[in-house]
Amino acid sequence: MKRQIIDTIEKYDTIIIHRHVRPDPDAYGSQFGLKKILEANYPNKSIYAVGDHDHNLTFIATPDSVSDETYSNALVVVTDTANTDRIDDSRYTNGSFLIKIDHHPNDDQYGDKLWVDTDASSCSEMIYELFEEGKSYKGWVLPDEAARALFAGIVGDTGRFLYPSTTEKTFEIAGHLIRYNFDRNEVFNSMYEKEPNLLHLQGYIYENFQMDKDGAVYIKLTKEILNKFQVTPTDTSLLVGSLSNIKGVKAWLIFVEDENHIRVRLRSKGPIINQLAKKYNGGGHPLASGATVYSWEEADRAIEDLIELCREYK
Known part of the structure; x- marks a missing residue:
């Protein structure tokens, strides 16, 4: 399935990435991690991440503003969202093709192509797996910004690796991510310091x-x-x-x-x-x-x- 998703990505010049309403770090981490990966590996494509902004997650990224016309002939990817009712921005239906990438129970099987892994600790973990497939299949590289976003998403959805969803694979992936050039302390402070x-x-x-x-x-x-x-x-x-x-x-x-x-x-x-x-x-x-x-x-x-x-x- 991962290779099928990569093949689909390569067919489109415009890719718009959605996630769920009331976002958490994994929603932003998977969405913007994927965006940064695709921007680094397909500089000639137009890649957007959309949805209402949560100011508590500004430390990860800020969503893009996209016109209705941008959806024409676009690939839409929805990350970390179990059902259509929770997708942020109803225009997700306006693209040419829809991909669902998620780790919640697959009760709402929407999309033209679905990759759902309920054993994954987070959707950010899945996006890293997609990168690894892209690395071996197409020579993808992982930019520091993407590693930072994915790390934040994994930390958020595992409760700093305390939740039972944390697996040996989760620690393995986190170990790979921390080799990239970003400040882990700054990420933790941004996530857990409170007003x-x-x-x-x-x-x-x-x-x-x-x-x-x-x-x-x-x-x-x-x-x-x-x-x-x-x-x-x-x-x-x-x-x-x-x-x-x-x-x-x-x-x-x-x-x-x-x-x-x-x-x-x-x-x-x-x-x-x-x-x-x-x-x-x-x-x-x-x-x-x-x-x-x-x-x-x-x-x-x-x-x-x-x-x-x-x-x-x-």
């Missing part, structure tokens, strides 16, 4: 989380709370791992009130939570998912479901 107001909100989370006797943990962050700490719903993504350090926690939910819905961030140390996420308009990995509810009553039902899930987990 004081966000740390104050983290303190609020530690003081106010609720925990069931079976290890289900949750916290509700209303608009009033976010306004009090001057934090946006997007900013709270940096705090999703905060509850992982609680002794006895099996899985946790962080509810974040947005304009007309409530974001739900689900994480687990064992119970499989992506089916629960699907029940509430979401999905994702077995131990890391996202969902959406539309009232606090619906949020309470999700909490009850999590409690039941943790109760049954041995």
